Amino acid sequence: xxxxxxxxxxxxxxxxxxxxxxxxxxxxxxxxxxxxxxxxxxxxxxxxxxxxxxxxxxxxxxxxxxxxxxxxxxxxxxxxxxxxxxxxxxxxxxxxxxxxxxxxxxxxxxxxxxxxxxxxxxxxxxxxxxxxxxxxxxxxxxxxxxxxxxxxxxxxxxxxxxxxxxxxxxxxxxxxxxxxxxxxxxxxxxxxxxxxxxxxxxxxxxxxxxxxxxxxxxxxxxxxxxxxxxxxxxxxxxxxxxxxxxxxxxxxxxxxxxxxxxxxxxxxxxxxxxxxxxxxxxxxxxxxxxxxxxxxxxxxxxxxxxxxxxxxxxxxxxxxxxxxxxxxxxxxxxxxxxxxxxxxxxxxxxxxxxxxxxxxxxxxxxxxxxxxxxxxxxxxxxxxxxxxxxxxxxxxxxxxxxxxxxxxxxxxxxxxxxxxxxxxxxxxxxxxxxxxxxxxxxxxxxxxxxxxxxxxxxxxxxxxxxxxxxxxxxxxxxxxxxxxxxxxxxxxxxxxxxxxxxx
Amino acid sequence: xxxxxxxxxxxxxxxxxxxxxxxxxxxxxxxxxxxxxxxxxxxxxxxxxxxxxxxxxxxxxxxxxxxxxxxxxxxxxxxxxxxxxxxxxxxxxxxxxxxxxxxxxxxxxxxxxxxxxxxxxxxxxxxxxxxxxxxxxxxxxxxxxxxxxxxxxxxxxxxxxxxxxxxxxxxxxxxxxxxxxxxxxxxxxxxxxxxxxxxxxxxxxxxxxxxxxxxxxxxxxxxxxxxxxxxxxxxxxxxxxxxxxxxxxxxxxxxxxxxxxxxxxxxxxxxxxxxxxxxxxxxxxxxxxxxxxxxxxxxxxxxxxxxxxxxxxxxxxxxxxxxxxxxxxxxx
Numbered sequence: 045x046x047x048x049x050x051x052x053x054x055x056x057x058x059x060x061x062x063x064x065x066x067x068x069x070x071x072x073x074x075x076x077x078x079x080x081x082x083x084x085x086x087x088x089x090x091x092x093x094x095x096x097x098x099x100x101x102x103x104x105x106x107x108x109x110x111x112x113x114x115x116x117x118x119x120x121x122x123x124x125x126x127x128x129x130x131x132x133x134x135x136x137x138x139x140x141x142x143x144x145x146x147x148x149x150x151x152x153x154x155x156x157x158x159x160x161x162x163x164x165x166x167x168x169x170x171x172x173x174x175x176x177x178x179x180x181x182x183x184x185x186x187x188x189x190x191x192x193x194x195x196x197x198x199x200x201x202x203x204x205x206x207x208x209x210x211x212x213x214x215x216x217x218x219x220x221x222x223x224x225x226x227x228x229x230x231x232x233x234x235x236x237x238x239x240x241x242x243x244x245x246x247x248x249x250x251x252x253x254x255x256x257x258x259x260x261x262x263x264x265x266x267x268x269x270x271x272x273x274x275x276x277x278x279x280x281x282x283x284x285x286x287x288x289x290x291x292x293x294x295x296x297x298x299x300x301x302x303x304x305x306x307x308x309x310x311x312x313x314x315x316x317x318x319x320x321x322x323x324x325x326x327x328x329x330x331x332x333x334x335x336x337x338x339x340x341x342x343x344x345x346x347x348x349x350x351x352x353x354x355x356x357x358x359x360x361x362x363x364x365x366x367x368x369x370x371x372x373x374x375x376x377x378x379x380x381x382x383x384x385x386x387x388x389x390x391x392x393x394x395x396x397x398x399x400x401x402x403x404x405x406x407x408x409x410x411x412x413x414x415x416x417x418x419x420x421x422x423x424x425x426x427x428x429x430x431x432x433x434x435x436x437x438x439x440x441x442x443x444x445x446x447x448x449x450x451x452x453x454x455x456x457x458x459x460x461x462x463x464x465x466x467x468x469x470x471x472x473x474x475x476x477x478x479x480x481x482x483x484x485x486x487x488x489x490x491x492x493x494x495x496x497x498x499x500x501x502x503x504x505x506x507x508x509x510x511x512x513x514x515x516x517x518x519x520x521x522x523x524x525x526x527x528x529x530x531x532x533x534x535x536x537x538x539x540x541x542x543x544x545x546x547x
Numbered sequence: 548x549x550x551x552x553x554x555x556x557x558x559x560x561x562x563x564x565x566x567x568x569x570x571x572x573x574x575x576x577x578x579x580x581x582x583x584x585x586x587x588x589x590x591x592x593x594x595x596x597x598x599x600x601x602x603x604x605x606x607x608x609x610x611x612x613x614x615x616x617x618x619x620x621x622x623x624x625x626x627x628x629x630x631x632x633x634x635x636x637x638x639x640x641x642x643x644x645x646x647x648x649x650x651x652x653x654x655x656x657x658x659x660x661x662x663x664x665x666x667x668x669x670x671x672x673x674x675x676x677x678x679x680x681x682x683x684x685x686x687x688x689x690x691x692x693x694x695x696x697x698x699x700x701x702x703x704x705x706x707x708x709x710x711x712x713x714x715x716x717x718x719x720x721x722x723x724x725x726x727x728x729x730x731x732x733x734x735x736x737x738x739x740x741x742x743x744x745x746x747x748x749x750x751x752x753x754x755x756x757x758x759x760x761x762x763x764x765x766x767x768x769x770x771x772x773x774x775x776x777x778x779x780x781x782x783x784x785x786x787x788x789x790x791x792x793x794x795x796x797x798x799x800x801x802x803x804x805x806x807x808x809x810x811x812x813x814x815x816x817x818x819x820x821x822x823x824x825x826x827x828x829x830x831x832x833x834x835x836x837x838x839x840x841x842x843x844x845x846x847x848x849x850x851x852x853x854x855x856x857x858x859x860x861x862x863x864x865x866x867x868x869x870x871x872x873x874x875x876x877x878x879x
Contacts, residue, residue: 189755190739230623233740235655235710237622244629247622497739500711501704501756 051175054401057104058409066105067112067406071413074116075421078123104399108406111360115167115410118356119418122159122349126152138324142337142344149340153422158292158342159349160418164411165298166350170306170357171407177310177361190497191509195518197491201484202522212533214476221471222484225250226492233496245456254448254461255485259478261444262465267472268437297327297343298350305351309358319358323351357407364400581614583811584643586627594618595845596644596809600671600829603837609828624649625658632664637816642668642825647807650861651714654868655878665812666822667861669829669853672842674762676718676781676805678796681751682774684758689779689799692758693726700732706739706747706756708765712877713740717868718781718805719760720875725801730874748775762807763790764846781805786848809847810857826853 057063101109126143139159146155188196201219228239229249240246301323309319327347328337337344448461468478495509502508510516581604583597594616601614619627627643635641643665652658678689686692695703707715720733739756741747744765751759752774759766763786769775771789779796780786783804786793796803813825832838833851842849852860872878 187753189750189753231710232742233710235657235712244622244626247625248620493740497706497741500739501737503701503737 050397050401051405053398054403054405055408057398057402058108058405063105063108063402063406064409066101066109067410068413070109070112071116071119071410071417074113074118075120075123075414075417076116077113078117078120103396104402107399107403108410111403111407112410112413114356115353115407116414118167118353119160119163119414122163122345123156123422126155126159126345138320138348139345141324142339142341145338145340146342146345151340154292154342155345156422157419158294158345160415160422161293162298162301162346162350163353164415165293165295166302166305166353166355167357167411167414168408169299169302169350170309170354170360171404171411173306173310173354174357174361174407175404187514189512190494190501191512191515192518193494194491194498194509195515195522197487197494199518199522199525201487201491202526211475214474215480218471218476218478218480219484222481223488224484225255225481226485226488232493233500243456245454249489250460250485251457254457255464256482257444257448258461258464259468259471259481262441262462263468263472263478265437265441266465266469272434292342294343294346297331297346300330301327301347301349301351302354305354306358309355310361319355320348320352324348360403360407364403580612580640581610582617582640582642583614584617584619584627584631584641586624586643586645586649587618587620592646592648592809593624593644596646596811599838599841600644600811600832603832603835603841604828606837607831607835609831623652623657625652628653628658628660628665631812631814632660636664636814637818638814639817639821639825642811642813644809645812646809647714647864648709650864651712651717651868654865655712655872656869662861662865663815665815666817667858668811668813668822668825669833669857670808670810670850670860671829671833671838672847672849673806673808674764674847675786676715676807677761677763677766677793678719678722678778678781679748679751679759679761679766679770679775680757680778681754682776684776686758686778687776688794689722689796689801692778693723693728693801696723696732696736697726697728700728700735701737703758704737704739704756705758705760706741706750707760708741708744708747708762710740711738712872712875714805714807714868715760715762716740717871718803720871721803721805721867722781722796722801724871725803734875751775762846767846782848806850808850808852810852823854829853 058067122139122143126139126147143155143159146152226249228246230237230240230247237247304326305319305323324344324347327343331337331341331343444461445458448457449455471478471481498508499506510519581601583601585594585597587593597614597616601616604610605613619630621627624645628649631638631641631643649658650662653662678692680686680692686695692703705719707713707719709715716738719738720736723733723736724730739747739750741750744759744761747756747759747761748766748769750756752769758778763770763777763780766775767790770777777790777793779799779801780790780793781796781803783795783797785791785795785798796805811825811829813822817825830851830853833849839849869878
């Protein structure tokens with residue numbers, strides 16, 4: 045497939061006034077969503093999906109809206125990190141390390157500008173990577189049958205589960221909870237309802253939007269109610285930008301971090317959070333000669349920003365070509381695509397080239413829009429944070445209810461959402477991470493179905509799963525990843541034990 | 548859940564009252580507020596049926612008010628069926644989109660009640676069942692394929708866009724029955740379910756499934772591109788246009804018609820007068836050029852059956868699918 049003409053067609057799609065408008069709105073809304081403390085890209089996209097439906101957008105416009113919201117919230121997520129030391133989402137945690145010290149020194153606007161520029165760098169580089177690599181990945185993927193898909197989903201669940209948080213046991217519990225929730229509804233293989241308890245509302249399964257909004261947004265609200273007693277959040281004055289933009293670009297840092305971030309993003313399941321941590325870790329190792337990292341070093345802001353935006357773009361590669369999400373956010377987008385009758389996967393590039401190339405072109409456009417939008421509007425976005433939480437949080441809850449109701453126009457869904465909110469609150473109290481729950485739901489169903497398909501083809505013979513070189517290779521990679529994780533963990537424990545003895 | 552049910556009841560009751568209060572002479576197509584229930588989410592097949600027919604009704608002035616399309620997804624149409632039979636059984640404002648998929652559910656007793664709980668209005672078109680192989684397949688005719696299954700029912704991996712016991716699966720089994728394969732062997736067939744005809748065919752191109760049973764419309768592009776071969780269509784006669792050279796199952800000696808038709812039912816207690824008016828209204832839609840065009844674009848063959856003929860057709864289909872489902876152990 046020729047990339048240039050396809051991309052040119054893509055730009056023709058992306059440049060349609062409707063799609064440009066959608067991209068602009070998506071970028072703006074995404075930035076705002078990202079900037080609001082506690083609402084990250086996952087929640088943002090989850091909340092906006094119903095909006096995409098109610099606006100009756102074409103699949104390509106809906107996709108552009110969501111990706112631009114995704115990119116926008118990746119941009120915006122940093123704002124709260126830098127100004128308030130509150131990460132807008134999990135991948136923005138690292139940005140706090142050097143961003144907040146910069147803000148305290150009165151360089152908040154500089155930090156925001158650095159964040160915008162390096163995000164643009166990372167996002168653009170990832171989009172170039174997506175343009176060049178995705179078609180070849182798509183060509184290779186027709187060889188993926190049920191066995192290979194099963195191996196891939198096992199690998200994805202292992203990788204995502206392994207890096208989600210520190211405690212592997214709790215991550216496992218969370219993932220298993222997700223798998224259980226995912227089995228509710230009519231079994232696609234036999235048409236027989238499972239775990240529905242005779243309630244027709246459960247026959248089509250529990251919509252992941254309901255779970256995601258319940259777990260993230262509603263539980264966030266409950267946590268906020270609980271924390272209100274601890275007093276108001278400290279406000280940091282937003283200074284004016286003092287340095288020329290040119291001096292706020294860190295090309296070497298951005299390039300290193302972007303490359304790393306893209307590779308991590310392409311690996312199914314690794315995602316932006318890991319990329320931002322690794323980008324920061326790499327940059328610190330390379331550049332921290334004078335021990336300035338952690339005290340407001342601009343490169344400590346640039347590196348994770350470039351890395352996680354590159355990863356965001358990279359994670360679209362497996363999502364589009366293999367139908368496997370690379371992060372929590374793309375997991376939600378994947379569900380969205382399927383709902384829109386766009387079947388991501390090996391043949392997406394052949395079957396729906398308009399959608400894919402339109403999207404890729406829209407990514408370039410979104411990146412540019414975001415840069416233009418962010419640099420001058422830094423001060424205004426920061427002002428959004430001055431909305432007191434006792435106005436903000438009820439607004440979030442209202443949007444959540446509207447969003448969930450608009451999916452099926454069914455009040456049963458609202459009850460379920462509230463139920464999942466309480467459930468999410470309890471999980472948080474037990475420090476059980478929420479992302480693996482959502483991933484379990486989203487990855488569990490296709491994993492089970494590919495297993496069922498493989499076994500149906502073999503007449504129930506389990507060894508069929510290992511009788512394909514490709515599947516065997518994937519299983520081997522999974523085994524190596526697990527082995528390395530175990531090895532590293534045991535080494536760390538030995539090291540800790542030694543340190544304790546030494547002290 | 549109880550709260551939900553209560554509210555629905557209330558809403559339905561209020562609609563019913565409104566219907567009574569504004570009752571008009573039955574010469575109109577339906578009551579004053581024509582409503583088409585699509586038992587699927589927006590964008591699904593039933594949603595398309597409702598919206599297309601609703602739009603044409605308004606264009607043809609069959610109705611005075613625009614047809615309101617209500618989406619009532621749930622349990623492959625069972626939610627809508629329960630709602631209509633339970634609360635709106637005599638509502639002459641209402642018609643509900645359905646298809647072979649819904650009928651298979653009724654045959655397998657997954658709806659609350661049997662076919663006689665509602666009145667079957669008409670079918671307006673149908674997608675055609677096809678049996679597909681890769682262009683380089685060892686099977687050249689339906690006979691080749693069914694012979695292979697006859698000598699060893701586990702020797703061919705088959706698949707389609709429905710679950711085990713869904714219509715794609717059942718109509719393949721109907722063919723196998725005509726080939727003289729015993730019920731005990733039908734159960735041994737290897738069947739892979741896919742989310743649609745497109746994914747099934749792409750998996751077939753990758754060599755992961757050998758024979759696919761599905762509807763023609765979604766995969767017509769693959770046939771036209773020459774990547775796959777149609778062993779037989781399950782239509783009453785050969786199709787028109789570029790598919791005219793494909794033999795039917797019937798002419799190959801396997802007399803099975805497997806149409807995925809689209810049509811409507813209404814409440815079981817709607818009067819004959821209103822029922823006939825609705826059928827007449829649908830006939831006007833069927834006869835229009837607009838419907839022919841809409842059907843062509845979505846790959847449907849325009850086929851008309853209505854009234855008692857359609858009710859018999861539905862009843863026979865349910866009987867056939869139910870006894871087959873019992874034979875292969877899908878239901879008891």
